[in-house]
Amino acid sequence: MTNYSDICIVGAGIAGLTCAARLIQSAIGENLRIRVFDLNTAVGGRIRSRKIAGGEIAELGAARYSPQLHPRFQQLMQGSGLAHAVYPFTEAVFQDRMREKLKATLLSLSAMLKEHPHDSFLDFASQYLGAAQAVRIIKATGYDALLLPMVSAPMAFDIIKKHPETQDFTGNAGNEWRYATGGYGELLAQLQRQAQAAGVEFQLEHRLLSVEKSGAEHILAFHHKGDTLRHRARHLIMAIPPTAMQRLNLDFPAAWSPFQYGSLPLFKGFLSFDEAWWQALGLSDKVLMAENPLRKIYFKGDKYVLFYTDSSSASYWQDSLALGEDIYLERVRRHLEEVLPLNGQPLPPIKDHFYQHWPHGVEFCLAPEAEHPAALQHRDGIIACSDAYTSHCGWMEGSLISAHHASELLLERLSQTAEASADADADNFPTYSTERP
Numbered sequence: 001m002t003n004y005s006d007i008c009i010v011g012a013g014i015a016g017l018t019c020a021a022r023l024i025q026s027a028i029g030e031n032l033r034i035r036v037f038d039l040n041t042a043v044g045g046r047i048r049s050r051k052i053a054g055g056e057i058a059e060l061g062a063a064r065y066s067p068q069l070h071p072r073f074q075q076l077m078q079g080s081g082l083a084h085a086v087y088p089f090t091e092a093v094f095q096d097r098m099r100e101k102l103k104a105t106l107l108s109l110s111a112m113l114k115e116h117p118h119d120s121f122l123d124f125a126s127q128y129l130g131a132a133q134a135v136r137i138i139k140a141t142g143y144d145a146l147l148l149p150m151v152s153a154p155m156a157f158d159i160i161k162k163h164p165e166t167q168d169f170t171g172n173a174g175n176e177w178r179y180a181t182g183g184y185g186e187l188l189a190q191l192q193r194q195a196q197a198a199g200v201e202f203q204l205e206h207r208l209l210s211v212e213k214s215g216a217e218h219i220l221a222f223h224h225k226g227d228t229l230r231h232r233a234r235h236l237i238m239a240i241p242p243t244a245m246q247r248l249n250l251d252f253p254a255a256w257s258p259f260q261y262g263s264l265p266l267f268k269g270f271l272s273f274d275e276a277w278w279q280a281l282g283l284s285d286k287v288l289m290a291e292n293p294l295r296k297i298y299f300k301g302d303k304y305v306l307f308y309t310d311s312s313s314a315s316y317w318q319d320s321l322a323l324g325e326d327i328y329l330e331r332v333r334r335h336l337e338e339v340l341p342l343n344g345q346p347l348p349p350i351k352d353h354f355y356q357h358w359p360h361g362v363e364f365c366l367a368p369e370a371e372h373p374a375a376l377q378h379r380d381g382i383i384a385c386s387d388a389y390t391s392h393c394g395w396m397e398g399s400l401i402s403a404h405h406a407s408e409l410l411l412e413r414l415s416q417t418a419e420a421s422a423d424a425d426a427d428n429f430p431t432y433s434t435e436r437p
């Protein structure tokens with residue numbers, strides 16, 4: 001296999017795969033050698049589906065989308081022909097009548113939002129509720145990130161409105177939510193197969209270490225199974241998120257953007273039991289908001305229980321695992337018993353479990369209200385895309401938007417180069433007169 005590509009795409013998440021598909025399907029891209037590299041053994045990045053007992057699919061990463069909020073992703077799903085269904089977790093269950101309290105409090109706070117466009121949500125809520133009650137109310141939304149100083153009050157309301165578990169608290173239950181019943185892993189595999197069939201080559205288990213410019217080409221150094229391999233590329237798209245960009249020698253973000261970027265950890269813990277005991281508690285297909293580090297507990301049909309946390313709660317679970325799996329499971333059990341109406345009975349034994357910690361699960365620009373280009377360009381011509389560059393950061397929709405922009409930028413550049421070389425050919429061509437002397 002040659003070590004040269006006309007277009008090299010680093011990152012085989014949904015953004016990199018989308019770039020590959022758009023470029024190879026374009027008239028100008030179809031004859032170009034396009035290669036996609038990723039450090040993982042499979043494509044998908046933060047989209048990872050796992051088949052569990054009974055054929056059920058657990059999503060370790062991205063899980064749901066809204067046709068109204070995520071039209072590009074909805075179109076992709078529809079075009080794929082893959083099965084999808086209503087995402088059930090739009091009805092949150094609370095302890096201690098917190099649901100009514102949360103709804104009423106958010107409604108009354110929303111009337112004051114305009115006066116506090118720049119206050120953090122915590123400062124804003126503390127002014128009206130007192131600090132302790134503000135923390136309690138914010139934690140009740142299930143998202144620890146809403147406590148962070150960088151999350152302004154308007155941003156927090158926007159986040160609450162645009163998540164299935166919480167949209168109802170702001171009277172915004174209009175958005176539908178869906179999920180892929182067979183898992184998004186199949187969607188990504190389909191994208192990869194389509195790109196391969198059209199001629200895109202994939203190189204997995206290749207970690208990009210550095211990029212150098214050499215004349216009109218980029219020289220990429222990859223770590224692959226103990227070796228360092230070099231690859232030359234005429235054009236380069238970096239479909240990796242900001243934290244991964246920062247690890248390279250590309251002076252990110254200074255040489256790319258006037259903005260700074262941040263990330264938050266996410267953690268999902270999956271538990272299975274011999275019996276779906278939660279059905280008797282009326283919890284099937286409901287999400288229970290917990291006032292402890294479990295935060296959001298999802299009871300999936302009669303299949304499994306999942307807890308999903310961010311920020312400090314995600315770190316709490318990762319730290320618990322570092323102390324040993326027994327301690328982790330003991331904490332899971334204790335926190336479940338704290339919030340479930342078990343009438344003093346112990347939690348049934350956990351039969352099996354698995355988890356996924358994402359140290360940089362969600363990536364974003366630290367100036368969320370700024371006009372941010374949906375794809376970035378380096379002075380050396382490298383293009384970068386990520387959901388973090390869009391207002392849909394943390395959503396697959398954002399990756400699609402950014403990947404479309406990145407591919408358009410490159411296609412424009414390719415067509416300008418093609419026109420320029422056609423003009424140059426025309427200038428160099430001898431012109432013949434039809435009239436012979």
Ligand SMILES: Cc1cc2nc3c(=O)[nH]c(=O)nc-3n(C[C@H](O)[C@H](O)[C@H](O)COP(=O)(O)OP(=O)(O)OC[C@H]3O[C@@H](n4cnc5c(N)ncnc54)[C@H](O)[C@@H]3O)c2cc1C
Nearest residue numbers: 011013014015039045046061062063064208244395396399
């Ligand atoms: C727990 C969790 C829950 C989520 N829930 C939802 C949801 O319900 N709905 C939704 O729409 N979105 C959700 N998201 C967000 C969604 O997963 C992301 O927005 C999307 O998958 C990002 O895709 P991407 O291609 O831009 O980046 P990524 O998926 O991060 O892909 C980047 C790829 O680059 C590779 N890479 C990085 N560095 C290098 C390197 N140096 N060399 C080679 N390869 C490299 C990585 O291995 C990775 O495959 C969730 C994310 C997480 C983690």
